Amino acid sequence: DAGITQSPRHKVTETGTPVTLRCHQTENHRYMYWYRQDPGHGLRLIHYSYGVKDTDKGEVSDGYSVSRSKTEDFLLTLESATSSQTSVYFCAISQLPGQGPQGTQYFGPGTRLTVL
Amino acid sequence: GQQLNQSPQSMFIQEGEDVSMNCTSSSIFNTWLWYKQDPGEGPVLLIALYKAGELTSNGRLTAQFGITRKDSFLNISASIPSDVGIYFCAGQTGANNLFFGTGTRLTVIP
Numbered sequence: 001d002a003g004i005t006q007s008p009r010h011k012v013t014e015t016g017t018p019v020t021l022r023c024h025q026t027e028n029h030r031y032m033y034w035y036r037q038d039p040g041h042g043l044r045l046i047h048y049s050y051g052v053k054d055t056d057k058g059e060v061s062d063g064y065s066v067s068r069s070k071t072e073d074f075l076l077t078l079e080s081a082t083s084s085q086t087s088v089y090f091c092a093i094s095q096l097p098g099q100g101p102q103g104t105q106y107f108g109p110g111t112r113l114t115v116l
Numbered sequence: 117g118q119q120l121n122q123s124p125q126s127m128f129i130q131e132g133e134d135v136s137m138n139c140t141s142s143s144i145f146n147t148w149l150w151y152k153q154d155p156g157e158g159p160v161l162l163i164a165l166y167k168a169g170e171l172t173s174n175g176r177l178t179a180q181f182g183i184t185r186k187d188s189f190l191n192i193s194a195s196i197p198s199d200v201g202i203y204f205c206a207g208q209t210g211a212n213n214l215f216f217g218t219g220t221r222l223t224v225i226p
Binding site for chain 2 (some may be wrong): 006040041042043045092103104106107108109110
């Protein structure tokens, strides 16, 4: 299994509060991703990072920001949480982007976030 | 985003039976991936397909990359109780564009 941990694993918060989720990897992979998983939608990409301090938006980036100050850590921040951001959040890593075995994405165990 | 149609949405089968599920898209993909997700866990990669027409096996699992590059199927032979879970297909078009199907929930009845 890829060495990916996410923290916290569960969080309940109130609307309007800031929330930060952490993804930590021990594989020294260059690429890291944040997805959200909702019923009927599968997994959708929020943001990704292609190196330290290098990030870009995904399909559903509104309301989220990310930061990557070290290779091993990728943080997802909800500046002001809303009920529509209640979801399960997954981090993923890959050595390289794109096709081929080194572009394959491996997933962490997820964080279940509830915004009341 | 890209729309992947995965079917069936759910399956109830007897232990020992074979299972087949598929994924179709209106768009072409360069890579097809199949993941399995257990409750409370992240998706785990089962099989990756990198070329159109490719047929790949991993134990009791077999998957194929459709020749049109718009579809893929996954077969599980001789199902066992630990096969229970949600199976996701995913198609990849470029560097960071990975799109997921909505999943097939498999229940295996002992």
